[in-house]
Amino acid sequence: MASARSAELASTRHRLPARLRLLIAARAVNQLGAFSLAFLTVLLNRDLGASLPAAGAISGLFGLATIPSRLLGGRLTDRWGRRRTIVVGLAGCALAQLGIAAAPDLAVAAVCCVLLGLAFELYEPPSQAMIADGVAPADRASAYALLTTALAVGNMGAGLVADLVGRSSLRWLFVVDAASCLACALIVRLALPEDRTRPQPPSEQPQPQSAPVHSPWRDRSLLTMTAAGTVFALVSMLMLVALPLSLAADGLDPATAGLLMTASTVTLLLARPALRLRRLADLTPGAAFAAGYLLMAAGLAGYALAHTLPALLGPTALYALGNLLLMGRSFAVVSDLAPPGTSARYLAVYGLSWGFATVLAPPLSTALLDAFSPAALWSAMAAICLAMAVTQPRLLRRLAAS
Incomplete structure (x- = not known):
């Protein structure tokens, strides 16, 4: 009885399919670079000449842009598939961060901030959906907890990286963050299974009336x-x-x-x-x-x-x-x-x-x-x-x- 209970309470990490362990590891790698946003307002103010209110307003535009980004991530997951949406979101973040790092003036930096917000949440819905569908319902809470713990570990390392890199130039923080996004995208692209978007033969396609549309709203x-x-x-x-x-x-x-x-x-x-x-x-x-x-x-x-x-x-x-x-x-x-x-x-x-x-x-x-x-x-x-x-x-x- 005791051994059966021990087996039941074994670590969720060992019950997770390999693709989910790889996904969580990739997200932790990405999180190692997720320190640049804490310095975004400082960069806009100190390096690009924005007043503090203007820098705060531009940072607020980034936050607003993350709202449609999350919804778009859910839509693209249905249309493109999970792996493709994750890769596109991470690549978009990397390009926007490189744009901020290389921005010659405040206007270019502001546009890149909005673009970063629009890409920033694209990969969250497909990542979370993969976990939801990849484990038994009773294990979902533990699986999501493992993901958030892995991200917390990445955050801890990110602080050390930020302390080392930020001493030379704040712009380099965004370069390193972009590199972590690309590394995560590469792991996802190579390690996760390909999205299956092949259309079904007519005989296998469901009848329109047999599958009601569920609107989350x-x-x-x-x-x-x-x-x-x-x-x-x-x-x-x-x-x-x-x-x-x-x-x-x-x-x-x-x-x-x-x-x-x-x-x-x-x-x-x-x-x-x-x-x-x-x-x-x-x-x-x-x-x-x-x-x-x-x-x-x-x-x-x-x-x-x-x-x-x-x-x-x-x-x-x-x-x-x-x-x-x-x-x-x-x-x-x-x-x-x-x-x-x-x-x-x-x-x-x-x-x-x-x-x-x-x-x-x-x-x-x-x-x-x-x-x-x-x-x-x-x-x-x-x-x-x-x-x-x-x-x-x-x-x-x-x-x-x-």
Whole structure:
């Protein structure tokens, strides 16, 4: 009995098909270069002469462009296939980043920023759809968690690369980021199976009336999950944007945020094996969401009270543990909602939550920090997480009953 249970709780990584392990590895390679955007506003301001408001507005245009990019990624996946859409998206990102690196003036850089936004999310829906369709429904949450953990590891390495490369020129950051996109595209092109777009013979083609068209925009369950996902994404993006500003307001070096993010990633890596423990593996989705949001709330409340680097490490670990419980679960729920053959479109709509959060978080965090103290911002975010700890399980119960 014990051996059977151990086999059941074996690592998801070992249950994943080889093509999905390669996809996750390729995305981690790509993430090693995903540090340039943090310096986009600085590059526009310092190297290309934009005022801070103008640089912020151009960065906001990038965020807006990611919203149609996500929807286009879902559409292209249906038309072109998954591998082709991933490769085109990554190649488009690389070309736009090289354009930013070589931009002779602000106008060219602004156009390249918008082009980067339009390509930036193309590869997310096909990547997530491959995971949704490549594992059993019970393993989807763990598979998505493995993807987000791999991306977190890539982020940790990205910070080290950024520190080394950025000392010479910020433009080189975008060159290295472009190289990581091309490396990821090459791995995907060579390692993943070819898209099957061969038309069926007339005798094998389904009758039009036998396959109803499912529009994700008419699925109330999906739209409800997207609204809840937007709250989670907004908290995550506020954390990312507000942390350096909060540290500066407390008299600490804003670069300390990099150390705290590294500590968060280390916590994720060390704690991830605990997800295979029976008590955690048997958590219902509602219980996992409640526990995850409660841990995030505790971490954010700790940030409101802490004012030194050692004191901030404990709240960082709590916040990371909460994220660990939530990682991938929403994507798994959305994948379960999608009718056969529509997972890419469903995940594309759900992914808009991050596009909205990317647009809202910078102006919202700066406005709140300007009007109130950092402690007030962290306390408000903790209150939001407490509310989600109650709301999200009820939402899941309603979806299960519908």
